Amino acid sequence: MPTSLTLADYQQAAKNLRTEVAVIKAVTEVESGGQGFLPNGRVVIRFEPHLFHRYTQGQFDASHPQISFKNLRAGYPTGVLHSWQLYDEAKALNLQAARMATSFGLFQILGSNWPDCGCKSLSEFITRMSRSEAEQLNLFCNLITNWGLDDELREHQWARFARMYNGKDFKLMKYDIKLSNAYKKFSS
Template sequence: MPATLTLDDYQLAAKSLNTELAVIKAVTEVESGGRGFLTDGRVVIRFEPHLFHRYTQGKFDATHPQLSFLKLKTGYPKNVSQSWELYDEAKVLNLQAARMASSFGLFQILGSNWPDCGCKSLPEFVSRMSKSEAEQLNLFCSFIKNQGLNDELRDHQWARFARIYNGKDFKLMHYDTKLNNAYKKFSV
């Protein structure tokens, strides 16, 4: 099992992003429940069927309706285990689309965002996400800087951050409220 983040890791990231430790911890908790790996050593993922649909132009909607459909369905997949089952099935159909349509690690960064994480390729992104939580944190910091989201984190602009980070449907999952609540918890 890869090592978990240390207090030093969190502090370095907060300094790098010019924000508070509580902010980094809040994003970690909301995105992944504070864990980057399962007990069996696999990275935490969330497979997104509506994104698999997008990256495959709906090619598998009819033959694999559990893997590919047009619109986000809240609560599906229901957990990380189901995400892995769907991902394993989807990667046989189209590995690149399966990776692009999955969020990885502590910070649940979509595979499609690999360039903004400072990676040279999608396989490099997946490999680095699978190494350690510290590597996941490094990728997150690169992503935040390249997306220009430092200010939103520093200024606690949770709705703006969530809209950019989680997408236009962020309100369906109450990401902004969850971030605010987690921040308050870690600020104490």
Template structure:
């Protein structure tokens, strides 16, 4: 079973990013419920059918409408188990697109963001994400630094952070409000 984050891991990351532990814990809670792996050892994922649609140029919209469609549908997939089912089906059709359209780990970083995580390839990203929550945290720190999001986290600019991190539809899922509330909880 992959290892979980320790207090020292959080403290080191907060120091490296010049922010608070509560900020990092807030992101983990909102993005993954605070867990990087399922009890069976599989990584926590979220398969995004609207992104699979984009990466496959809508090739599978008609034949696999549960896997590929144009617009984000809040609440779909319904959770990690369904995401794994969809991901497993999608990777048979197009492995690269399935990986790119899936968010991984504690911080739910999209596979398409592998370069900003400091990885040399998408397979390296998947391998490192699957290793441990500490490795997921390292990749997150790289991503935040390479995306220039340190200030947004440090200054609690939740809406700006959520727009860049979660995309233009962040308000549909109230990411900014959830981040603010989680930060208040962990900083209390």
């Protein structure tokens, strides 16, 4: 079973991003509930049907409307297990698109972001995400640095961070509010 993050892991990430441990913990909690793996050892994921639609040009919208549709739907998938069911079905249709349309690990990093995480391939990204929460944290730090979002974290610009990190529909899921509240909890 992969190991959980330690305080030293959080401290190193905060040092790398020149921010506070509370900031890293807030993102961890909001993105994944603080868990990078399920009890059975599988990585925590979120399959995104609207992204699968985009990566397959809607090819499966009619035949598989539960895994491919045009617009984001709040509350769908209903959880990690549901995401795994949808992901397993989607990867049987198009492995590359399924991986690209799925967010992985503690920080729910989309597979499509593998180059910005410092990986040489999507397969390397998936392998590293499956190793440990510490590896997931390393990939997150690479992504934040490559996207130039460390300033937003340092300055607690939650809405700007959420828009860049979670996309234009971040308000639908209230990511900025959740990040602010989680930061307050961890910094007190």
